[in-house]
Amino acid sequence: MSAPAQSFGLRAALTSALQWWDDAGIDTPPVPPAPRARRAPPKPLDPAKLALSKQPLKAGPSAAQVSAAADADREKLLAAAKAVAGSAPTLEALYKVITDFDAADLSVNARAAVIARGNAGSGVMFIGEAPGKDEDMAGKPFVGKAGQLLDRMLAAIGLDEQSAYITNVCNWRPVNGRAPGEDELALARPFITRHIELAAPKVIVLVGGTSLEVLTGQKGITKLRGQWQDYNAGEAAIPAMPLYHPAFLLRRPELKAEAWRDLLAIKARIEGAE
Numbered sequence: 001m002s003a004p005a006q007s008f009g010l011r012a013a014l015t016s017a018l019q020w021w022d023d024a025g026i027d028t029p030p031v032p033p034a035p036r037a038r039r040a041p042p043k044p045l046d047p048a049k050l051a052l053s054k055q056p057l058k059a060g061p062s063a064a065q066v067s068a069a070a071d072a073d074r075e076k077l078l079a080a081a082k083a084v085a086g087s088a089p090t091l092e093a094l095y096k097v098i099t100d101f102d103a104a105d106l107s108v109n110a111r112a113a114v115i116a117r118g119n120a121g122s123g124v125m126f127i128g129e130a131p132g133k134d135e136d137m138a139g140k141p142f143v144g145k146a147g148q149l150l151d152r153m154l155a156a157i158g159l160d161e162q163s164a165y166i167t168n169v170c171n172w173r174p175v176n177g178r179a180p181g182e183d184e185l186a187l188a189r190p191f192i193t194r195h196i197e198l199a200a201p202k203v204i205v206l207v208g209g210t211s212l213e214v215l216t217g218q219k220g221i222t223k224l225r226g227q228w229q230d231y232n233a234g235e236a237a238i239p240a241m242p243l244y245h246p247a248f249l250l251r252r253p254e255l256k257a258e259a260w261r262d263l264l265a266i267k268a269r270i271e272g273a274e
Contacts, residue, residue: 077104078187085190091120091198098171098191106184107172111136116167116195117143124163124270125201126150127192128245129210130170130180141168142246149246150207153259157267165199167192169214185214196233202273204231204238205266208245216240221248226262228269241266 084101088094098113107113114131117140126142134144142150154164170180170188180188192214196204206212206229209221216229221242230237243266244252244259 073104074183078190081187082190085194088194088198091195094191094194094198101191103172103184103187106170106174106180106187109175110172112139113171114139114141114168114173115171116165117141118161118165119163120165120199122163122165123202123273124159124165124205125196125199125203126154126164126166126205126207127196127211127215128166128168128207130168131173133173133177136173142166145250146245146247149250153246153263156260157263157270159270165201167195169211179210185210189214196231196238201238203266203269204240206240206242208243208248212242221245225258226265228265239269241269 081101081103084097085094088097095115098115101107101113110131114135118126128142131141132144132146135141135147141147150166151160154160169192170184171191172188174180174184196215204215206215209219212221212224212229213219215231218224218229221244225242225244227242229240229242231240241262243262244255249256249259
């Protein structure tokens with residue numbers, strides 16, 4: 001007999017037996033439930049762990065403490081920047097100091113420090129804001145679209161890399177290409193200050209509002225462009241002309257006529273300084 005047939009016969013026999021008990025007036029006894037497995041008794045707690053769990057949690061640093069620590073770190077970094085920048089006796093030494101300097105969050109994503117291009121002894125120094133993506137890749141300032149426009153602007157008044165020196169206030173590209181913040185510009189200031197001292201230009205061109213503010217303390221490139229300012233170089237003042245940044249002119253080409261007038265004023269000043 002096959003297994004299914006045997007199973008069917010067994011069920012039939014059980015059903016018949018139960019029916020016989022029922023017909024005889026005998027109650028069928030309930031099937032007792034299967035006994036439950038007993039749980040193991042809980043393990044006694046480790047006295048050492050129990051004592052540790054009762055200790056009060058230590059409070060973390062407060063927001064004020066975190067802020068004070070961050071301020072202290074910024075002050076140390078700024079002091080280091082001033083010390084190493086001031087220690088550079090030549091432009092070549094300054095280049096190495098800038099290249100080797102760890103500017104923390106400012107330089108963390110930069111490929112390299114972007115310092116300068118052109119002739120440092122030309123007597124004419126163009127100073128922009130900070131490197132962009134193209135400059136970070138090339139390791140030179142003003143080589144992207146804005147830099148190409150700047151080169152055309154220089155050529156219009158007879159300047160090129162042999163007769164001009166081009167750099168930025170900030171030597172590192174900020175994270176995501178954003179504008180450098182106040183703390184970052186403060187960190188960059190000792191380097192650009194020493195850069196100007198060593199290059200000793202006769203004329204400075206402040207390319208954009210950031211350069212104007214960092215080096216003269218004044219704000220408002222649209223108000224002050226075309227007006228000669230004095231850059232305080234210690235014992236003497238260097239004439240400095242605020243000029244629209246070429247990246248701004250790419251967005252506002254209608255202002256190129258104003259920029260052209262400023263370039264002519266720069267040309268006249270250079271010729272007068274020769």
